[in-house]
Amino acid sequence: PEGITVQELANRMAEKGADLVKALFKMGMPVTVNQTIDQDTAELLVEEFGHRIQRVSDADVEIDTGADVDADETLKPRAPVVTIMGHVDHGKTSLLDALRGTDVVAGEAGGITQHIGAYQIKAKGGEIITFLDTPGHEAFTEMRARGANVTDIVVLVVAANDGLMPQTIEAINHTKAAGVPMIVAINKIDLDTANPQRVRERLLEHEVMVEEMGGEVQDVEVSALKKIGLDTLIEKILLQAELLELKANPDRTAEGRVIEAQLDKGRGAVATILVGRGTLKVGDIFVVGEQSGKVRAMVNDKGQNIKEAGPSMPVEVLGLSGVPMAGDQLSVVENEARAREVAAYRAEQATKKRTTSAPTSFEHMFSALN
Ligand code: GDP
Numbered sequence: 001p002e003g004i005t006v007q008e009l010a011n012r013m014a015e016k017g018a019d020l021v022k023a024l025f026k027m028g029m030p031v032t033v034n035q036t037i038d039q040d041t042a043e044l045l046v047e048e049f050g051h052r053i054q055r056v057s058d059a060d061v062e063i064d065t066g067a068d069v070d071a072d073e074t075l076k077p078r079a080p081v082v083t084i085m086g087h088v089d090h091g092k093t094s095l096l097d098a099l100r101g102t103d104v105v106a107g108e109a110g111g112i113t114q115h116i117g118a119y120q121i122k123a124k125g126g127e128i129i130t131f132l133d134t135p136g137h138e139a140f141t142e143m144r145a146r147g148a149n150v151t152d153i154v155v156l157v158v159a160a161n162d163g164l165m166p167q168t169i170e171a172i173n174h175t176k177a178a179g180v181p182m183i184v185a186i187n188k189i190d191l192d193t194a195n196p197q198r199v200r201e202r203l204l205e206h207e208v209m210v211e212e213m214g215g216e217v218q219d220v221e222v223s224a225l226k227k228i229g230l231d232t233l234i235e236k237i238l239l240q241a242e243l244l245e246l247k248a249n250p251d252r253t254a255e256g257r258v259i260e261a262q263l264d265k266g267r268g269a270v271a272t273i274l275v276g277r278g279t280l281k282v283g284d285i286f287v288v289g290e291q292s293g294k295v296r297a298m299v300n301d302k303g304q305n306i307k308e309a310g311p312s313m314p315v316e317v318l319g320l321s322g323v324p325m326a327g328d329q330l331s332v333v334e335n336e337a338r339a340r341e342v343a344a345y346r347a348e349q350a351t352k353k354r355t356t357s358a359p360t361s362f363e364h365m366f367s368a369l370n
């Protein structure tokens with residue numbers, strides 16, 4: 001029952017859709033480019049156009065991203081990527097906003113900040129920190145489930161008046177499972193009812209021993225509302241980042257992860273990509289999850305159009321074939337045919353997974369080559 005549209009087949013053969021329609025008409029099949037044809041017909045057409053059918057195996061469509069680890073000498077320091085977690089109403093959003101307000105360049109640029117799912121701040125010493133602007137455990141666990149360990153450091157927000165709550169404990173467990181270092185931000189210390197010491201004690205029960213209790217987990221008292229302790233929090237993040245010696249190779253084809261994506265009325269499918277390694281450039285051709293595309297434009301968190309985005313940089317990417325999922329990997333590939341092939345193959349694999357008993361469709365089994 002599965003087939004391929006005339007247009008898609010034309011794309012894969014790098015032929016004009018209209019020429020395929022003409023050929024089909026001669027074969028006694030009056031169809032339009034948007035109509036789906038069956039496997040036999042498609043194979044006939046492929047031969048008719050002098051292409052050959054190439055079976056595509058799993059290995060063929062794996063993207064060769066080079067070694068998993070780039071050679072030492074290619075690595076350069078990169079900014080830490082920080083996720084803020086904690087119980088509802090403990091101040092995650094407030095803290096993200098307050099931290100964003102500390103950006104030393106935000107004022108200068110005078111740009112309107114954009115919500116793109118992540119932002120970067122420049123600290124007083126010039127260091128850059130990337131914050132994922134999608135607080136919550138779902139985002140974190142969903143990303144991890146998709147193999148995306150984009151977070152280097154978790155900031156656990158605990159309201160000093162409320163103490164440890166169910167989602168606080170969940171966050172601790174997720175963070176431990178991910179093996180990501182944690183910094184505890186004890187928030188709302190401006191309140192009379194704040195009891196930070198109680199928070200530290202309760203954390204012990206969950207095997208989180210903060211520095212104040214003689215442990216190794218950094219903790220800091222803050223007030224997102226009154227902007228207390230923000231600089232100290234930033235210092236601790238930078239200290240933790242230093243210990244991690246975060247590095248990436250900026251001089252290679254780019255790889256990144258989808259932080260969020262949506263269909264935008266005027267701009268089509270748009271995704272915020274956090275670049276992991278390499279440098280993403282306008283004009284790059286890529287595969288992202290089951291979608292493909294060509295970077296038409298990139299917009300940073302300050303709403304500025306940019307031409308390039310390096311490691312740890314979040315950037316909104318325009319030019320996608322469709323909306324990918326959070327956590328999907330983006331990989332730059334050599335050409336559009338390759339991008340479509342890999343995306344189509346992935347889409348088919350995903351469909352197969354959803355309908356396990358379905359027979360292998362031919363649709364993505366071949367690519368047409370001369
Ligand atoms: P989230 O659910 O974790 O994102 O929490 P929000 O940032 O939405 O904050 C929940 C409530 O706590 C809001 O009414 C905030 O104004 C308030 N809040 C956040 N931080 C502070 C703080 O440092 N002090 C006080 N007094 N209130 C705060």
Ligand code: MG
Nearest residue numbers: 092093094135
């Ligand atoms: Mg919130």
